[in-house]
Amino acid sequence: MNILVCLKQILDPEVPARDFRVDAARREAEQGSANLVTNIFCENALETALQLRERAGGATITVLSYGRPTAEDSLRKALAMKADAAALVLDEGEGTPDPLNVARVLAAAIKRLGAFDLVMTGREAGDWGAGQTGGLLAEELGLPCVSFVDGIEVEGGRLRLRRQTDTGWELFEATPPVVVTVTNDEHNVPRIPKVRDVMMSYRQPLTKLTPADLGLAADGNDYYEVAELSIPQKETRCDFAGGDTLDEKVEAFARHVVEVTRGM
Amino acid sequence: MNDVLIILFAANGFDKGAQGLAGAGRRLAGESGGSLRAVVLGEGAETLAQEVARVADAVVVADQAELSEYQPETYLNALAQVCRESKPRAVLLGNDTYSQELTPRLAHRLGGSAAGDGVEVRVDGDALRVGRQVYGGKAHAVLELKKSPAVVWLRARSFAPAAPRETSGDVTRAALDIQADTRTRVVERRREAGGESRLEEARVIVSGGRGIGGPEGFETELRPLAELLGAQLAASRAACDAGWVPPTWQVGQTGKKVTPELYLAVAITGASQHMAGISEAKTIAAINTDPDAPIFKHSRFGIVEDYRKVVPLLREKLKRVLGAGF
Numbered sequence A: 001m002n003i004l005v006c007l008k009q010i011l012d013p014e015v016p017a018r019d020f021r022v023d024a025a026r027r028e029a030e031q032g033s034a035n036l037v038t039n040i041f042c043e044n045a046l047e048t049a050l051q052l053r054e055r056a057g058g059a060t061i062t063v064l065s066y067g068r069p070t071a072e073d074s075l076r077k078a079l080a081m082k083a084d085a086a087a088l089v090l091d092e093g094e095g096t097p098d099p100l101n102v103a104r105v106l107a108a109a110i111k112r113l114g115a116f117d118l119v120m121t122g123r124e125a126g127d128w129g130a131g132q133t134g135g136l137l138a139e140e141l142g143l144p145c146v147s148f149v150d151g152i153e154v155e156g157g158r159l160r161l162r163r164q165t166d167t168g169w170e171l172f173e174a175t176p177p178v179v180v181t182v183t184n185d186e187h188n189v190p191r192i193p194k195v196r197d198v199m200m201s202y203r204q205p206l207t208k209l210t211p212a213d214l215g216l217a218a219d220g221n222d223y224y225e226v227a228e229l230s231i232p233q234k235e236t237r238c239d240f241a242g243g244d245t246l247d248e249k250v251e252a253f254a255r256h257v258v259e260v261t262r263g264m
Numbered sequence B: 001m002n003d004v005l006i007i008l009f010a011a012n013g014f015d016k017g018a019q020g021l022a023g024a025g026r027r028l029a030g031e032s033g034g035s036l037r038a039v040v041l042g043e044g045a046e047t048l049a050q051e052v053a054r055v056a057d058a059v060v061v062a063d064q065a066e067l068s069e070y071q072p073e074t075y076l077n078a079l080a081q082v083c084r085e086s087k088p089r090a091v092l093l094g095n096d097t098y099s100q101e102l103t104p105r106l107a108h109r110l111g112g113s114a115a116g117d118g119v120e121v122r123v124d125g126d127a128l129r130v131g132r133q134v135y136g137g138k139a140h141a142v143l144e145l146k147k148s149p150a151v152v153w154l155r156a157r158s159f160a161p162a163a164p165r166e167t168s169g170d171v172t173r174a175a176l177d178i179q180a181d182t183r184t185r186v187v188e189r190r191r192e193a194g195g196e197s198r199l200e201e202a203r204v205i206v207s208g209g210r211g212i213g214g215p216e217g218f219e220t221e222l223r224p225l226a227e228l229l230g231a232q233l234a235a236s237r238a239a240c241d242a243g244w245v246p247p248t249w250q251v252g253q254t255g256k257k258v259t260p261e262l263y264l265a266v267a268i269t270g271a272s273q274h275m276a277g278i279s280e281a282k283t284i285a286a287i288n289t290d291p292d293a294p295i296f297k298h299s300r301f302g303i304v305e306d307y308r309k310v311v312p313l314l315r316e317k318l319k320r321v322l323g324a325g326f
Ligand SMILES: Cc1cc2nc3c(=O)[nH]c(=O)nc-3n(C[C@H](O)[C@H](O)[C@H](O)COP(=O)(O)OP(=O)(O)OC[C@H]3O[C@@H](n4cnc5c(N)ncnc54)[C@H](O)[C@@H]3O)c2cc1C
Pocket: A013, A014, A040, A125, A126, A127, B136, B208, B209, B210, B211, B212, B235, B236, B237, B238, B239, B250, B251, B252, B253, B254, B255, B266, B267, B268, B269, B270, B271, B272, B273, B274, B277, B287, B288, B289, B290, B293, B305, B306, B307, B308
């Protein structure tokens, strides 16, 4: 079984709101002192692939990223987590490519890299959160797609996919090749690679390509453009329950609760 | 060409989400100078269509056997056909699982542009603009969709419902040529226990975070409190990822977007991604040991204490008030 996992490097989404700034003119977030990290849902996807390989007793996992040169670190980390091969398509354009641009580049790279039974992406990324890459990629590749997957089993050449819905789960049977987008679940929390493996990963081969190598012109964004980017200011003044004893404090808190629920 | 088409699933009925979607669609149709159309899919579509017709100018029922229940590839094919025929300027969907899944793919099939999680949508000259949270709720962006049609899923419950029209819109049945696509197939549906009551419709929510410390805290402390308040239980991602509570309980950017009168956050930090799911809550209140927890910056009232001490006492006090004709 050949598995391809798409990884996106993003600004650390855990940066607290008070340290977060945007450049309104460029309509981009400022990196400031924040780290660049692999998008968590992409790591959930990789973790799902790694576990699938363990259970299926073998599979080849290729990781692919379209990004700045720094995205190499995300791919190296994935190799340290024991992905088998890695490829980076260097984004040399200005600004952030829109979701359709990203999907076109990934699709072209995937066709170049080989034939895959399973193409995986995160459900969305922690920066722009568009949630479109998996779906658009499926369309570019002419493949079916199942979203919000949190578990995959192989069963005699077919795949059994479990995906989360608003009210529970749906189980799918799928005939490869198929694209899935992965969401978080208690079972796909990404493993943490050993420091030694991370260091060693920098000696492993890594394929580097440009969109031009894939026959794609840098067209700019023709799907959507970010017209405005701002930080909303909204803080509420909190009325902290006061009092000398726990009982007094809880009493004050309870009064608030009653007031709100009575007014409903 | 200036029409707005909304997509509804029969299984969800004419709930607050469907009503909000119709409201958003009606306003957008007004701005673009077109009519409001709807397509209703799935078994029982006819019944929902009659309700929707009261607020829409035209409703298409798509309930043939192949569409009786959701299958992504089949629904996508059907919707692409409906859209190609009616050629709308914009296609709007709600924020349920299926809508989120279909939106980008439908846009691609129609040669359009998609956006998701919209909290505003408007026509601006030739352009269609969508406002949404980005960076885990830390920033707000306005996207200008360049291709037509625009296909957008909205936080439908945040939009005011549409007013009924004097005359109901026409209801017609679609005759679609649907090819069976067996590459993927839903073979089983499992409802989460309690999944029949919907968090999105709850008026009071008691929500727990990592600080609850384990599944027991949810059962022995939060559940009785929720029962007392007639509230539903919810959780942060940290509590769901730990496996303490099911993923359907997750509230936030990648969980449910809720709109209660009261959201009581217990042992939840208030990370921006969590807040992204409760920005429409009327009142937020918090119980947290850390006075600097960001959740207090969004709370109308709060208490800095260990929840294990607060909740039992709170239950006692509420019970007393409730007993006295609450
Ligand atoms: C792309 C992306 C999407 C995400 N989507 C979501 C989402 O949809 N929903 C979501 O919730 N998160 C989401 N997150 C995760 C989010 O960033 C936070 O990590 C998460 O919300 C933290 O959960 P928490 O507040 O329960 O845990 P913690 O941050 O660990 O906070 C625990 C809190 O409990 C308090 N506490 C501890 N013990 C007690 C006690 N005994 N009594 C009272 N208080 C106590 C602590 O002071 C602390 O404030 C997302 C993250 C990313 C990167």
